[in-house]
Amino acid sequence: MSQRLIAALIAGPLVLALLVTAAFLPLPYVTYAPGYTVDVLAEDAGAEIIQVDGAKTYRDDGQLRMTTVLVSVPKLRKNLFDLMFVWAKSDDAVYPYDAVYGEDETPESNDREGAVSMVTSQDAATAVALRELGYEPESAVEVAFVEAGSPSQGKLLVRDIILEVDGAPLKDPQQLVEAINSAEPGQSVDFKVRRVRTDYDVSIVPRKVDGELRIGITPGIGYLFPFDVRVNIDPDIGGPSAGLMFSLAIYDTLTPGSLTGGKVVAGTGEIAGDGTVGPIGGIQQKIAGARDDGAELFLVPSDNCEEALGANNEDMRLVKATTMPIALKAIQDWVEDPDVDLPSCEDAS
Numbered sequence: 001m002s003q004r005l006i007a008a009l010i011a012g013p014l015v016l017a018l019l020v021t022a023a024f025l026p027l028p029y030v031t032y033a034p035g036y037t038v039d040v041l042a043e044d045a046g047a048e049i050i051q052v053d054g055a056k057t058y059r060d061d062g063q064l065r066m067t068t069v070l071v072s073v074p075k076l077r078k079n080l081f082d083l084m085f086v087w088a089k090s091d092d093a094v095y096p097y098d099a100v101y102g103e104d105e106t107p108e109s110n111d112r113e114g115a116v117s118m119v120t121s122q123d124a125a126t127a128v129a130l131r132e133l134g135y136e137p138e139s140a141v142e143v144a145f146v147e148a149g150s151p152s153q154g155k156l157l158v159r160d161i162i163l164e165v166d167g168a169p170l171k172d173p174q175q176l177v178e179a180i181n182s183a184e185p186g187q188s189v190d191f192k193v194r195r196v197r198t199d200y201d202v203s204i205v206p207r208k209v210d211g212e213l214r215i216g217i218t219p220g221i222g223y224l225f226p227f228d229v230r231v232n233i234d235p236d237i238g239g240p241s242a243g244l245m246f247s248l249a250i251y252d253t254l255t256p257g258s259l260t261g262g263k264v265v266a267g268t269g270e271i272a273g274d275g276t277v278g279p280i281g282g283i284q285q286k287i288a289g290a291r292d293d294g295a296e297l298f299l300v301p302s303d304n305c306e307e308a309l310g311a312n313n314e315d316m317r318l319v320k321a322t323t324m325p326i327a328l329k330a331i332q333d334w335v336e337d338p339d340v341d342l343p344s345c346e347d348a349s
Contacts, residue, residue, distance in 0.1 A: 028097040029078055032282045034289035035068030037266060040249040047232055050253045054227030057253050062260030064249045066242040067268050067289050069282030074105045091288035114238020116144040119158060120220040122231045125246035127223045128275045128324045132251055135226055141170050142222025150216020151204050161222055164192035173219040180206050180213050196228060241280035243271030244299060247324050261335035266290035267299025275324040279303035284311040291316050297334055299327050305345035318345045
């Protein structure tokens with residue numbers, strides 16, 4: 001047997017072993033796949049998703065479907081076989097890890113951020129819908145997250161509006177931080193909070209964390225509404241991207257008749273308090289999910305239009321949604337005439 005053949009016989013298994021090992025090594029990529037969609041005009045577990053207390057509601061037919069995307073979680077690394085499986089699916093996508101997550105981001109921090117974003121987006125959605133109906137909600141500081149085991153647990157609840165801190169009217173979250181940090185060790189901070197249209201006095205003793213006093217909440221921008229509106233959505237769904245669809249569903253619930261004319265409309269987009277629709281991630285996967293669930297019209301944030309045009313939407317129309325009022329009018333015009341010219345993503349390309 002020649003030395004070359006002997007060398008090949010020895011090297012062959014080693015090369016194969018190296019290839020197999022390399023294939024299973026974790027790689028810095030994140031995968032996206034179409035998620036499920038939810039008709040926010042429907043019920044969940046026997047309760048209406050859009051819940052209103054203190055105003056007349058109208059429950060008609062038609063669907064407004066929020067869309068989701070399945071994203072691999074922070075710190076989870078995919079191997080080559082995982083990525084090849086995703087690449088083989090036309091509606092899925094792969095992105096560099098650092099384009100999606102920060103270096104220090106964890107599943108826990110990601111869940112917390114998603115929970116905070118969901119709360120603030122629902123309140124912004126409500127404010128925008130009510131302004132479209134002629135109301136003028138006043139902005140306020142609200143509790144967007146309560147940390148388990150913190151001094152605030154059991155005393156403050158998510159969506160509590162903080163009206164006063166130590167007797168002074170609260171104007172912004174920074175004022176709240178300053179009031180807590182100015183407390184003496186062991187000294188309580190007094191709050192007046194509004195919870196479901198009832199005011200409560202609450203005293204909390206801050207705890208020192210990383211050298212600074214904390215009470216264990218994340219404050220956010222909320223609103224004082226003339227009546228109560230709640231979005232009863234699965235708490236496992238986080239993030240702000242359903243804001244536009246929440247706002248349209250709240251508007252539809254508070255007005256007679258079916259906004260969609262009995263048809264299926266889907267969409268996505270973060271919503272600001274002034275009604276502007278902001279960009280989101282995973283637009284192509286959300287379009288695929290809406291397509292598969294029978295949507296005929298899909299609302300796309302204008303900044304996502306270029307990417308959206310690369311999705312397989314089949315005969316589902318893609319409408320450029322710059323603001324909630326523009327999206328609302330587009331739906332109304334489309335219901336009246338399905339062939340009407342609408343703001344189009346193609347106009348933004």
